[in-house]
């Protein structure tokens with residue numbers, strides 16, 4: 001597959017002199033044709049700072065970026081007509097109608113879709129004559145998406161496209177994005193919603209403190225995460241932590257988190273089987289027993305240095 005984006009050792013530093021902040025710290029990234037790559041990370045991880053330099057909206061402080069083989073900032077005129085960009089916040093004039101807003105943007109594009117078609121795709125046809133300032137937050141996001149897809153882009157950048165949307169609107173947006181993918185558009189998307197990444201992404205990268213700390217398919221990332229077993233700490237009366245520490249497959253010593261015992265395991269079947277045998281032999285009840293394989297959420301939290309909470313009973 002050809003890469004539409006090739007970025008190597010990209011850095012982005014804000015400020016100057018003694019007051020600088022490295023928001024992106026040596027990122028390597030590729031996006032293949034027809035692929036959707038999701039960039040995940042907690043607030044401040046550097047997602048927007050990275051995406052802006054890939055889009056060509058700002059220069060990288062150092063490193064190389066090629067989009068369609070061109071530097072997206074220096075050779076913006078070669079890259080921009082082939083890309084669609086949905087920013088986190090678009091600066092629409094509230095006094096224009098939805099149609100007028102799209103007409104203005106359409107005039108700058110070489111082969112725009114007809115405006116009714118663009119509105120239909122995002123299900124905004126019934127709001128065509130409404131002033132932008134009267135749209136709901138979710139409708140504005142859909143207008144953002146209509147603008148980004150108006151020029152039939154080969155490459156679409158979506159920066160948190162579904163933040164603030166209700167579940168139904170979020171699913172509708174996913175359907176639009178899936179439709180674009182089905183027609184061969186390549187997509188780079190940032191999101192806080194792990195479910196969104198799981199639903200749409202061919203591949204994901206997780207960013208923390210300006211770096212990519214994990215990369216792969218959802219299956220590859222979750223396979224590297226240990227499984228978790230937890231149960232009510234009342235069982236410790238018959239099964240003390242020192243005994244539990246002898247279970248096979250554990251990746252760290254058993255812990256108590258609030259009122260639960262938490263075990264992490266690289267071999268869920270072996271650990272769980274031995275635990276149940278030990279509980280039977282000791283006559284212990286494992287109330288609220290919960291056993292689950294590694295999840296994307298768990299990988300995300302541990303890679304973002306966020307404590308993994310005990311599962312709510």
Ligand SMILES: Nc1ncnc2c1ncn2[C@@H]1O[C@H](COP(=O)(O)OP(=O)(O)OP(=O)(O)O)[C@@H](O)[C@H]1O
Nearest residue numbers: 014015021023041042043044045046047048049050
């Ligand atoms: N113009 C700026 N000047 C100085 N620091 C900035 C600037 N823009 C962003 N930063 C800092 O760079 C870091 C990364 O910000 P960025 O917006 O790229 O993160 P993000 O992962 O997109 O976060 P969010 O999920 O909240 O949108 C943050 O610590 C932020 O405060």
